[in-house]
Amino acid sequence: FDFTHALLRSPARTVTDGLRDGDHAGPAYADVAREHAAYAAALKDLGLVVEVLPPLEAYPDSVFVEDPALVFGEGAILLNPGAPTRAGEVGEIAPELAQRFDHVLSIGEGHVDGGDVLVTPSEVLIGLSARTDRKGANALIAALAGLGRKGRMVATPPGVLHFKTGCGMIDEETVAVIPELDDDNLFGRLRRLVLPEDEKPAANLLRIRDTILIGEGFPKTRKLIEDMGIETRALPVSEIAKIDAGLSCMSLRW
Numbered sequence: 001f002d003f004t005h006a007l008l009r010s011p012a013r014t015v016t017d018g019l020r021d022g023d024h025a026g027p028a029y030a031d032v033a034r035e036h037a038a039y040a041a042a043l044k045d046l047g048l049v050v051e052v053l054p055p056l057e058a059y060p061d062s063v064f065v066e067d068p069a070l071v072f073g074e075g076a077i078l079l080n081p082g083a084p085t086r087a088g089e090v091g092e093i094a095p096e097l098a099q100r101f102d103h104v105l106s107i108g109e110g111h112v113d114g115g116d117v118l119v120t121p122s123e124v125l126i127g128l129s130a131r132t133d134r135k136g137a138n139a140l141i142a143a144l145a146g147l148g149r150k151g152r153m154v155a156t157p158p159g160v161l162h163f164k165t166g167c168g169m170i171d172e173e174t175v176a177v178i179p180e181l182d183d184d185n186l187f188g189r190l191r192r193l194v195l196p197e198d199e200k201p202a203a204n205l206l207r208i209r210d211t212i213l214i215g216e217g218f219p220k221t222r223k224l225i226e227d228m229g230i231e232t233r234a235l236p237v238s239e240i241a242k243i244d245a246g247l248s249c250m251s252l253r254w
């Protein structure tokens with residue numbers, strides 16, 4: 001959690017056309033921009049060096065930089081988002097990562113969205129989903145081995161967009177999970193903090209150094225975390241939630 005850097009991308013005006021499950025209205029550009037700015041400010045405030053890349057109008061979902069790549073202090077891995085409208089985001093982030101990392105690997109084949117990847121202290125969990133397939137997960141496991149890390153494939157519950165839509169690391173030993181992910185076979189030895197049924201969207205939380213960033217409006221989850229002695233900070237997410245996104249999606253961190 002001791003990140004020092006974060007890479008973000010400004011939302012494009014086309015973010016109003018971002019992918020979403022359902023036919024409800026998308027967010028307004030200005031509202032997404034406001035939530036993005038609050039997020040960037042919070043990361044800076046927590047001591048990270050925050051770089052914000054220019055918007056990409058051709059890619060409505062490109063503000064969610066977590067999906068086309070995976071980064072560690074020791075190197076980066078280019079992924080391949082499963083939604084056809086997002087595939088081109090990889091070519092856009094690749095040169096940026098080449099400038100910042102000595103080692104940039106690539107999965108090469110299949111599909112993986114970064115939102116399906118949970119890094120735990122002992123392994124990297126890859127949730128198979130509508131966006132992440134077996135071929136991509138196997139290719140990612142091979143790339144992770146190249147960085148000295150172990151990857152393991154797990155299942156994302158039906159109806160959950162990304163694996164991390166339903167879980168997030170709280171500390172070295174604890175993972176917050178939605179009730180559907182409260183499963184002994186998924187998280188190895190990690191302790192599971194099961195979120196209340198009516199606060200499931202809180203699961204896409206983000207630990208930065210000593211603080212947990214969490215969406216606004218989840219008082220029960222905040223209390224559960226604060227009772228563990230961990231500070232929380234709530235950020236507005238109601239607009240990005242309209243296009244199925246949460247806090248982890250908006251940055252790459254290392």
Ligand code: CIR
Binds near residue numbers: 244245
């Ligand atoms: C999508 O469907 O791809 C975007 N509208 C939301 C992506 C959210 N990303 C994430 O959870 N890592």
